[in-house]
Structures are given as structure tokens and as C-alpha cells.
Amino acid sequence: MEKQLIQLTVNGEDHDVVVTPNQTLVDVLREDLELTGTKVGCDEGACGTCTVLMDGKPVRSCLTLAVEAQGKSIETIEGLASGGELHPVQKAFIEHGAIQCGFCTPAMILTSKAFLEQNPHPTEEEVRRAISGVVCRCTGYAKIVEAIMAAAGES
Amino acid sequence: MAEHTLVGQRVVRIDSRAKATGQARYTADLTLPRMLCGKVLRSPHAHARILNIDTSKAERLRGVRAIVTGKDAAGVKWGVFGYTRDQELLTRDKVRYIGEDVAAVAAEDEDTAVEALKLIEVEYEVLPAVFDPLEATQEGAPQIHDHAENNINIHVPIEIGDVDKAFRDAYYVREDRFVNTEYGYCQTEPYAVLASYDSDGNLEIWTPNASPHTKAKALSNLLQKPLSKVKVRKVYTGGAFGGRSDIFPGEFIAALLTMKARRPVKLVYTREESFTSVRQVHSMVVDLKTGVAEDGRLLANEIKVVMDGGAYSSTGPIATSVPFLVWEETYRLPNVRFNGYRVYTNKPVRGMYRCHGRAFLGGLGMQLDMIAEELGIDPVEMRLRNALTTGDTQATGSKIISCGLSEAMEQAAEESGWKHKRGKLPHGKGIGMGANGMMVGFPMGIRGGSSAMIKFNEDAGATLISGVVDNGQGNESMVVQVAADVLGLKMEDINLVCSDSEITPLDQGAYSQAAAFVSANAAMGAAIDSREQILEIASEMLDATVDELDLRDGYVFVKERPERNMWMGKAIRKALIEDTPIMGRGSYMPKVDQRREWVSNPRGQHAGTFSFGAVIAEVEVDTETGQVRVTNVTGAHDCGFAINPMAVEGQLEGSVASGGVGATLLEEHSWDGGQMLNANMLEYKVPLSVDMPQITPIIVETIDPEGPFGAKEAGLWGSMNMFQAIGNAIYDAVGVWIKEFPITPDKVLAALEEKDKDR
Numbered sequence: 073m074e075k076q077l078i079q080l081t082v083n084g085e086d087h088d089v090v091v092t093p094n095q096t097l098v099d100v101l102r103e104d105l106e107l108t109g110t111k112v113g114c115d116e117g118a119c120g121t122c123t124v125l126m127d128g129k130p131v132r133s134c135l136t137l138a139v140e141a142q143g144k145s146i147e148t149i150e151g152l153a154s155g156g157e158l159h160p161v162q163k164a165f166i167e168h169g170a171i172q173c174g175f176c177t178p179a180m181i182l183t184s185k186a187f188l189e190q191n192p193h194p195t196e197e198e199v200r201r202a203i204s205g206v207v208c209r210c211t212g213y214a215k216i217v218e219a220i221m222a223a224a225g226e227s
Numbered sequence: 228m229a230e231h232t233l234v235g236q237r238v239v240r241i242d243s244r245a246k247a248t249g250q251a252r253y254t255a256d257l258t259l260p261r262m263l264c265g266k267v268l269r270s271p272h273a274h275a276r277i278l279n280i281d282t283s284k285a286e287r288l289r290g291v292r293a294i295v296t297g298k299d300a301a302g303v304k305w306g307v308f309g310y311t312r313d314q315e316l317l318t319r320d321k322v323r324y325i326g327e328d329v330a331a332v333a334a335e336d337e338d339t340a341v342e343a344l345k346l347i348e349v350e351y352e353v354l355p356a357v358f359d360p361l362e363a364t365q366e367g368a369p370q371i372h373d374h375a376e377n378n379i380n381i382h383v384p385i386e387i388g389d390v391d392k393a394f395r396d397a398y399y400v401r402e403d404r405f406v407n408t409e410y411g412y413c414q415t416e417p418y419a420v421l422a423s424y425d426s427d428g429n430l431e432i433w434t435p436n437a438s439p440h441t442k443a444k445a446l447s448n449l450l451q452k453p454l455s456k457v458k459v460r461k462v463y464t465g466g467a468f469g470g471r472s473d474i475f476p477g478e479f480i481a482a483l484l485t486m487k488a489r490r491p492v493k494l495v496y497t498r499e500e501s502f503t504s505v506r507q508v509h510s511m512v513v514d515l516k517t518g519v520a521e522d523g524r525l526l527a528n529e530i531k532v533v534m535d536g537g538a539y540s541s542t543g544p545i546a547t548s549v550p551f552l553v554w555e556e557t558y559r560l561p562n563v564r565f566n567g568y569r570v571y572t573n574k575p576v577r578g579m580y581r582c583h584g585r586a587f588l589g590g591l592g593m594q595l596d597m598i599a600e601e602l603g604i605d606p607v608e609m610r611l612r613n614a615l616t617t618g619d620t621q622a623t624g625s626k627i628i629s630c631g632l633s634e635a636m637e638q639a640a641e642e643s644g645w646k647h648k649r650g651k652l653p654h655g656k657g658i659g660m661g662a663n664g665m666m667v668g669f670p671m672g673i674r675g676g677s678s679a680m681i682k683f684n685e686d687a688g689a690t691l692i693s694g695v696v697d698n699g700q701g702n703e704s705m706v707v708q709v710a711a712d713v714l715g716l717k718m719e720d721i722n723l724v725c726s727d728s729e730i731t732p733l734d735q736g737a738y739s740q741a742a743a744f745v746s747a748n749a750a751m752g753a754a755i756d757s758r759e760q761i762l763e764i765a766s767e768m769l770d771a772t773v774d775e776l777d778l779r780d781g782y783v784f785v786k787e788r789p790e791r792n793m794w795m796g797k798a799i800r801k802a803l804i805e806d807t808p809i810m811g812r813g814s815y816m817p818k819v820d821q822r823r824e825w826v827s828n829p830r831g832q833h834a835g836t837f838s839f840g841a842v843i844a845e846v847e848v849d850t851e852t853g854q855v856r857v858t859n860v861t862g863a864h865d866c867g868f869a870i871n872p873m874a875v876e877g878q879l880e881g882s883v884a885s886g887g888v889g890a891t892l893l894e895e896h897s898w899d900g901g902q903m904l905n906a907n908m909l910e911y912k913v914p915l916s917v918d919m920p921q922i923t924p925i926i927v928e929t930i931d932p933e934g935p936f937g938a939k940e941a942g943l944w945g946s947m948n949m950f951q952a953i954g955n956a957i958y959d960a961v962g963v964w965i966k967e968f969p970i971t972p973d974k975v976l977a978a979l980e981e982k983d984k985d986r
Binding site for chain 1: 463876908913
């Protein structure tokens with residue numbers, strides 16, 4: 073397949089990358105840009121662990137082609153802390169014990185961040201719905217929901 | 228030691244920052260220079276003889292660097308026990324399940340590796356296959372292994388007391404059959420392995436695992452290389468739940484590929500491969516017969532279970548025994564006959580699971596409720612009358628040194644409002660209890676203990692070197708918390724080096740629920756040892772006896788006169804100058820009967836101690852759709868002592884997802900013969916955030932005399948008793964017993980229909 077040069081804006085930095093038209097965003101993030109904080113859990117859009125933010129909205133980067141991301145602003149977990157200062161959602165996840173194996177954590181945190189920007193004062197039910205696209209096998213979601221509610225209270 | 232400064236506190240885990248920022252690297256995230264991509268060719272047949280494998284076309288493809296088949300292996304068979312060595316990890320003679328590893332390729336990139344697989348020509352002679360464990364034991368069924376007649380892989384017979392007489396004497400006897408289908412671990416991280424081999428013959432392996440030492444020993448046997456040359460490195464692991472324990476073909480294949488290509492090779496499984504070609508969870512048919520006295524005391528149990536083990540042994544003897552052992556670890560069983568059979572079929576290999584034996588333990592716990600109803604006894608009371616207590620001896624001979632089972636039951640009942648709810652909720656709503664005991668570690672020979680070391684820097688910081696393994700539950704943080712508490716340091720003052728088969732001492736791993744009881748015990752021992760060395764030196768410097776001194780915030784001080792103190796670093800430096808550097812050393816081997824053996828001698832002390840718990844589930848059953856929704860779970864667990872209560876609670880909460888909503892209501896594999904139909908996360912349904920109930924954890928502390936600070940375990944809190952709690956709650960809600968797991972809407976509707984017919 074013919075390769076093409078595209079520009080991606082990831083965590084505020086511009087990158088020139090050479091991709092094939094069928095290459096997924098997660099593949100380019102992980103393989104070309106070495107941003108391995110974005111995980112691959114199923115590679116078919118079911119588990120949500122590959123979630124990144126595209127123009128502020130959560131997308132499954134395994135179902136997004138890299139070429140579709142041109143001209144959009146991509147945010148991954150690596151870009152969330154600014155100048156060593158953790159994002160309030162990251163802090164809340166840490167303090168509330170919402171992280172066990174950590175494999176779903178980047179996706180959970182990004183999804184929560186985007187959600188809280190849209191809905192700063194959610195009910196617990198709304199939080200549960202907001203993260204229902206990301207599978208966690210360790211925590212039973214209890215402390216994740218607790219952390220998001222706490223982060224909402226802080227903002 | 229003075230009062231605790233750290234243990235017992237809700238502390239932030241040491242690994243959480245790395246995980247929250249994306250810096251924690253899992254196997255698939257790792258790269259090495261000149262790394263190749265590995266891919267495995269898998270069997271399309273459930274049972275076939277391999278007549279020939281022709282790799283010549285694939286070898287000629289541009290970019291292919293190595294191809295391996297069974298011919299490249301030393302032909303050593305693997306099994307966890309000497310008597311279960313039945314699997315060549317790259318098979319030569321036959322394939323025994325769809326998805327079995329037949330050959331593998333290492334190539335410059337993934338596309339080339341996939342292309343090369345298509346060019347490998349395998350000639351098979353397809354053989355008749357068998358997929359049902361009961362059929363597999365019949366005369367004339369296809370024989371899967373030459374050594375196993377009637378495909379019986381493991382038979383565990385246990386008989387205690389006079390079972391037949393006890394049944395004759397019983398006031399009431401009941402027989403039921405419970406069954407469950409296969410299910411999966413479905414860890415969020417798919418299976419992956421990175422292997423690298425150097426010119427000095429050193430093999431390095433990174434793979435999500437529960438025990439680097441176990442993997443290293445197995446690879447050393449299989450590759451016929453000394454253990455010192457096989458180095459299984461530490462890497463973050465995205466969940467295990469029992470499914471990362473013994474050796475898998477992937478590690479062996481990656482090792483063969485890197486040794487042949489002389490370049491690093493990374494093998495990352497697809498989700499489908501992770502479902503079919505690593506480990507699955509046993510299906511089983513369980514026949515239960517229970518006899519009781521008029522007051523509800525258990526007099527006799529006869530239990531026969533047939534488990535579908537799939538094509539190879541894996542941890543077979545353990546898997547066959549554990550549900551029975553969990554039962555005997557819960558209640559007084561004066562007379563019991565157990566026959567556990569693990570049967571070979573042409574299906575993928577089954578292993579141990581955190582929620583193993585749902586039909587077995589769910590069945591026993593539901594039968595207990597059925598009997599209680601017959602006798603007019605409240606289900607909680609029925610359990611209390613039979614519950615083991617401290618000082619009791621279990622059926623096969625294990626003494627219990629601490630037990631909070633009755634307290635757990637009573638507290639869970641109280642907190643949930645059991646008395647006001649059981650039998651009193653409106654139709655469609657119900658409440659039910661489950662309870663169980665749990666072995667904390669079990670006999671694993673030299674691998675059943677743990678040892679640890681601590682060394683100090685001249686600035687008073689320390690490094691703890693421990694074999695402890697963390698798959699997500701928080702074990703790494705736990706050993707640091709324990710050591711820091713003993714040494715009067717902050718957790719951030721202690722670095723941890725762990726889970727590396729070369730560098731860290733032997734440890735059982737994140738296996739058998741032993742990390743707190745055994746690994747943290749060893750870390751505590753190393754901390755106490757170094758603390759004593761520090762205080763010895765400081766006693767000269769502060770002119771006080773060792774007993775008069777304590778450590779806090781990096782300082783040694785005289786307890787009665789805290790103003791007489793000194794920085795700990797001074798003692799560490801003095802020790803260096805005097806050529807007596809401070810090096811802490813600790814170890815712990817649980818007090819088990821090492822002669823005990825799963826099949827040949829299932830008698831004697833099985834575990835150093837036991838944990839106990841009870842859960843109460845509340846459900847709503849939609850009688851139109853058959854949908855069951857768990858609304859509340861109250862769980863009480865005797866974990867001995869909660870080192871980090873926040874982490875302990877997380878174990879119940881996770882179990883409510885995996886054992887409760889998942890294993891009880893949702894999760895199962897579906898099949899067409901030997902072909903798994905839902906080997907993907909769209910169709911294999913796991914609990915999501917919206918499926919989860921409100922959860923109330925209650926920690927019961929019995930302060931175990933052997934455990935570090937009294938701690939036992941919490942990893943299996945709820946995971947093995949949720950099945951019965953939900954099953955019993957469904958009965959309370961709509962008056963039907965569902966004896967097949969998972970309890971899906973179709974089964975609920977069928978049972979309701981049946982009940983209506985009877986009326």
C-alpha cells in the first residue's frame with residue numbers, strides 16, 4: 073500500500089509521520105511516536121483501552137485511521153500532566169485507589185477528563201454511563217467512580 | 228516495635244503515579260534494537276496428526292528471519308507436576324485443540340510475519356475429536372493422549388469418616404446436579420512476550436506473569452539451559468486472576484525464535500489468541516449429595532465433579548482439588564467423600580482462576596439454602612451452625628489458627644439489613660448469602676516460601692529486594708509499606724527491586740493468595756533484621772540499650788527522651804566504616820505439611836493459615852425478560868489485618884465484578900465443537916460500570932498469629948462466594964433455583980415457566 077506523509081498534532085506537538093492509508097491512529101501513536109501510554113486491549117473497538125481525545129472528545133484510536141486525525145488535536149495520557157503537575161483527575165485516581173493493574177487507567181482518565189469538561193457536576197449514574205465504554209477487570213469500577221466524583225467536586 | 232506509622236493506613240500505592248501518567252510499560256510497550264515481530268501458526272483442527280510441515284516457501288519470503296516448528300524444540304514435555312508432563316509447547320506429533328501452536332515466524336514486520344504464516348504448509352491427518360467431558364470418558368471415545376485411558380487426566384479421591392453410615396443416620400438428604408460452562412480471565416492486557424538472547428547464551432524474557440521464578444524454571448527445563456541463563460524480567464502486568472501462572476507456549480516459542488534469529492523477538496497475541504491459546508477456565512458437572520441432622524448440622528457430603536480440562540494438564544491437580552478444599556475450609560465436615568475428575572477434551576487448556584468452580588461452590592452454597600428452607604432454618608443461622616472457628620481442624624487435617632468466619636457472616640447480615648429483608652421483599656426482589664474459607668498459600672515445595680533483602684544507601688534511603696509479584700492487586704506497594712513501617716522510613720525512602728528471576732530471591736509469586744502472608748512476611752523479616760543492626764550500632768552512639776531505642780522519620784531516638792536522637796544515616800555510615808554494613812535478611816516458609824500432595828496424599832496441613840468471608844447480594848429479577856440485576860453487595864472478610872484498607876476494599880470490589888456480575892450472570896464461552904465462537908470482547912460479555920451494584924466492604928481483623936502484623940489475604944474476598952449469594956438471592960426474589968451457571972435470562976425465564984406449569 074502506498075505510504076503518505078501526514079502531520080499529526082499530539083499533545084500540542086506537531087509530528088510528520090509516514091503512514092499507509094489503513095494504518096490506525098493507535099498504531100502510529102505507539103509505534104511511530106512511541107507514546108505507549110495508549111494501550112491496545114482488543115483492537116476491535118470493544119474494550120476502550122485505546123481511548124484518546126480528538127479535539128477534546130474520546131475516540132477509540134484502534135478504530136480511527138491515522139489519516140483521519142490530520143488537522144485535529146490529539147491528546148494522549150502522556151500529555152495530561154503539565155509541567156510535572158498532575159491533572160486533577162490523575163490525582164483523584166491515585167488518591168482514591170482507583171488504579172490496580174493500570175492497563176485501563178490511561179483510557180479511564182482521559183474519558184473522565186473529557187466527560188467532566190462537558191459535565192462538571194455529574195451524578196454518580198452519569199459518571200457510570202460516561203465510563204461504560206472502557207472495560208476494567210480489576211476494580212469493579214467502585215473506586216474509579218469515587219475518584220471521578222471527587223475530581224468533579226474539586227473543579 | 229512502637230505503634231504503627233504506616234501499616235493499617237489508607238496509603239497511596241507506589242505504582243499509581245507511573246500508571247496514571249502512562250509511564251508504566253507493559254510487555255507490548257517494550258522495544259529493543261533490531262527487534263523482530265513474531266507470529267504463531269495455529270491448528271485449524273481440534274484433533275489431528277501432523278504428517279509434515281513444509282516451511283521452505285515461507286523461509287524464502289523477504290524479511291523472514293526465523294521459523295520454528297516442533298523439530299526445533301528439545302522434545303521435553305511440560306507439566307506443573309512430574310506426573311502431569313503431557314505437553315510439548317510446540318507440538319510435534321499431534322494437535323489437540325483449535326488454536327494450538329504448530330509453527331512460528333519471526334520477521335522484520337508484522338505484515339511479513341503474517342504473510343509467512345500463509346506460506347507454511349502443514350499436512351494433517353484429521354482425527355475424531357471429543358468436546359464433552361462426560362462423552363470423553365465413555366468407551367470408544369477418541370483417545371487424546373496415549374497415556375490417559377478414557378481421557379481421565381486427574382482423579383482426586385478423598386474419603387473422610389463413615390460417609391454411608393452418616394447418610395443413613397441423616398435426618399434429611401438432598402441430591403442436586405449443578406453445571407457451568409467455560410469462561411475466561413479476559414485480563415485487559417492481551418498476552419505478549421518479548422525475548423532476547425545474547426552471544427553469551429543469556430536468555431531474557433519479559434511477559435505478563437504471576438511468577439518469574441516459575442516461568443524461568445520451566446523454560447530452563449524445556450530449553451535444557453541452566454537456570455542462571457534464563458532471566459525472566461520484571462514488567463508491569465495488566466491483570467492475572469490466576470491466568471498468568473504456569474508456562475505457556477508463547478514464552479517457549481519466543482525463546483526458540485530469538486535463539487534462532489539471534490535478534491530480539493516480540494510476540495503480541497490478538498485478543499482472539501489470548502482467549503483460545505493461553506488459558507481458559509474449566510467447565511464442570513457437579514453432583515452433590517448432602518445429609519444433615521434435624522438442627523441443620525452437616526453430617527455427610529458426597530461430591531463428584533467432572534471438569535473439562537481441555538487438551539493438557541496445566542495446573543490440573545490443583546484445579547481439581549481447590550473447590551473441594553474451599554468447601555472444607557468453610558464448614559465442619561465430619562464425613563465426606565470427594566471424587567474429582569479432570570478430563571481431557573479437544574478444547575483449549577484450562578487453568579486456575581480467581582473465580583474457579585462456580586457450579587461447585589455455587590452449588591454447595593445454594594444446596595445449603597435449599598436444605599435450610601426444608602428444615603425451617605434461616606440461611607445465615609444454617610451457616611453459623613456449621614462454620615469453622617479458630618482451633619478447629621478441617622476434614623483433611625488443616626488446623627485453623629485464626630478465623631473470623633462467624634463474625635464476617637454476622638456483620639454482613641447486620642449491615643445489609645438481612646433480618647428485615649430475607650423473605651420479606653416484594654416479588655422480584657431478593658437477598659442471599661454466600662460464604663467461604665480460603666487457603667492462604669499451599670504446599671509448593673521450595674517455591675512455597677519467600678525471602679527478601681534490604682540494603683542501605685549512605686543517605687539513609689534503602690532498597691528492598693523481594694521476589695514479590697504484583698499483577699495489579701498492590702503487592703509491591705504492600706511490601707514497601709510493611710518495610711517502611713518497621714524501619715521508621717517513608718515509603719518513598721525505599722526503592723523496590725522485585726519480580727526478576729535473576730536478581731530477586733525465590734518467592735511463590737502472585738499465586739495461591741500468599742503475597743501478604745508469605746512475601747510481606749519475608750520483607751518484614753528483612754526490615755526487622757536491618758532495624759536490629761541499626762539499633763545495635765546506634766545504642767553505642769546514643770549510649771542507650773537497644774530496647775530503649777526506636778526509629779521514626781529516618782531518626783533513631785530514645786523512646787523515653789526523644790530529644791536524644793540521631794539521623795539514621797550516621798549509623799549506616801558507621802557500619803560501613805567498621806566493615807559491618809547493614810544488610811537486612813528475611814524469609815518466610817508457611818508452616819504446611821510438605822508431605823501433602825494434591826493427588827497421592829491430600830492429608831495434613833494444607834496452608835499456613837486461612838482467610839474467611841461472607842457476602843450478601845441483593846438482586847432484582849425482571850420476570851418479563853429474565854434479566855437479573857445485582858443492586859447491592861455487602862461483603863465482610865477476615866483478612867487478618869488490613870495493611871492498606873484501600874487496597875483491601877479494592878479486592879472485594881473487583882471480585883463483585885468478576886465473580887459476581889461476571890461469572891455468575893454474564894460470562895461464558897460458546898462453541899461449535901472445538902471452535903470457540905465468542906473469542907472477542909464484543910461477544911464475550913464482561914461487566915461494565917453500569918452493570919455494577921453498590922458495594923459495602925466490611926473488613927474483619929482477627930490478627931493472625933503468623934501473618935505480618937496479623938495479615939492473611941484479601942485477593943479472593945468474595946470471588947468464590949458471590950455465585951451462591953446471587954443464586955440464593957434469585958430464589959428469594961422469584962422462587963426458582965437456577966442450577967446452571969452463568970444464570971442468563973433464558974435460564975431464568977425457563978425456570979419461571981416451569982414453576983408456573985407446576986402450579
